[in-house]
Amino acid sequence: MTPAISLRGATKVFASRRAVDAVSFEVRRGGATALLGRNGAGKTTTMRLVTGILRPDEGAVEVLGGRSDSVAIRDRVGYLPEERGLYKQMEVVEHLAFLGELKGVRPRRARERAARLLRSLELEHAARARIETLSKGNQQKVQLCGALVHDPEILVLDEPMSGLDPVNAVLVKRLFGELRAAGKTLLLSTHVMPLAESLADHVVVVDRGRVVLSGPVGEVKASFAGNTARIEFDGDGTFLLGVDGVVSARIEPGVAELVLRDAGDAQRALSAALSRLRVRRFEVSSPSLGEIFSRVVGEGAPPPLAHRPRAARGAALEAP
Numbered sequence: 318m319t320p321a322i323s324l325r326g327a328t329k330v331f332a333s334r335r336a337v338d339a340v341s342f343e344v345r346r347g348g349a350t351a352l353l354g355r356n357g358a359g360k361t362t363t364m365r366l367v368t369g370i371l372r373p374d375e376g377a378v379e380v381l382g383g384r385s386d387s388v389a390i391r392d393r394v395g396y397l398p399e400e401r402g403l404y405k406q407m408e409v410v411e412h413l414a415f416l417g418e419l420k421g422v423r424p425r426r427a428r429e430r431a432a433r434l435l436r437s438l439e440l441e442h443a444a445r446a447r448i449e450t451l452s453k454g455n456q457q458k459v460q461l462c463g464a465l466v467h468d469p470e471i472l473v474l475d476e477p478m479s480g481l482d483p484v485n486a487v488l489v490k491r492l493f494g495e496l497r498a499a500g501k502t503l504l505l506s507t508h509v510m511p512l513a514e515s516l517a518d519h520v521v522v523v524d525r526g527r528v529v530l531s532g533p534v535g536e537v538k539a540s541f542a543g544n545t546a547r548i549e550f551d552g553d554g555t556f557l558l559g560v561d562g563v564v565s566a567r568i569e570p571g572v573a574e575l576v577l578r579d580a581g582d583a584q585r586a587l588s589a590a591l592s593r594l595r596v597r598r599f600e601v602s603s604p605s606l607g608e609i610f611s612r613v614v615g616e617g618a619p620p621p622l623a624h625r626p627r628a629a630r631g632a633a634l635e636a637p
């Protein structure tokens with residue numbers, strides 16, 4: 318079956334800046350991929366290529382096997398942009414019904430869907446409110462309803478949690494879980510790493526327009542496993558930072574988290590700890606997606622061109 322989304326060498330240049338530079342990845346139908354990257358890394362531009370708002374200068378972008386800018390394909394995609402695109406004078410339900418009708422949904426059906434979505438995000442009380450009177454977070458929820466009102470197969474969500482309080486974030490996350498269970502395909506960008514970790518099955522990390530890491534979430538994590546050791550101890554553990562093979566460490570009273578050069582350094586770290594501390598617990602663990610993100614694109618990470626390929630099972634740290 319053709320993938321839901323396919324980018325092959327997709328490149329977008331603004332003036333002389335390669336905002337998206339030879340990006341390739343696929344999202345299978347029913348899959349959920351988190352597109353991660355620092356500010357300005359190229360996530361929004363990638364999503365605009367996927368939604369057909371932009372055409373690539375080089376390479377190919379296909380959605381459901383067709384051109385991403387064809388009307389027939391665009392009607393099957395729901396896009397939540399990062400910036401607001403609401404008709405602020407309109408009533409919430411009128412606005413949503415209008416968006417649904419633009420995508421070919423019959424008026425009555427569009428209203429029913431709008432009402433159901435508003436209910437699922439606990440916004441039914443605002444159905445008759447003018448959009449401009451809503452708070453920022455509630456406008457974000459209306460915008461999300463607008464992306465879903467035509468019941469698209471593919472959802473492209475740019476920073477969907479932006480402006481949401483923790484209660485609303487839970488509601489939205491629940492809705493995404495329901496959409497996944499219903500077989501929808503998700504491509505989302507987010508800086509909320511726990512969301513990416515819990516919702517996505519694949520991850521694509523971009524840096525300065527290029528893919529620097531991609532693969533199934535479990536395999537990406539496994540490829541970094543063994544590189545993190547957590548030690549609980551009695552004594553002064555500050556010396557652990559100086560142990561050969563320890564790249565960086567977060568050391569607090571009684572607990573240290575060490576980032577190791579490679580898995581083989583865990584034994585040396587344990588021996589060093591045992592020689593000077595009373596070790597209560599030692600654990601070699603998988604880092605979280607957030608820790609992996611920091612290591613791959615954080616301060617001190619090598620620039621994309623300096624990366625060497627380091628594939629571990631399905632996960633690939635990309636080389637140029």
Ligand SMILES: Nc1ncnc2c1ncn2[C@@H]1O[C@H](COP(=O)(O)OP(=O)(O)OP(=O)(O)O)[C@@H](O)[C@H]1O
Binds near residue numbers: 361399
């Ligand atoms: N229309 C445009 N004209 C010129 N430069 C642009 C345009 N759109 C994006 N860029 C540039 O392309 C680069 C990638 O921008 P993009 O918005 O895709 O990043 P992002 O990863 O979505 O960032 P953020 O997390 O801050 O939203 C940035 O340097 C940005 O300034």
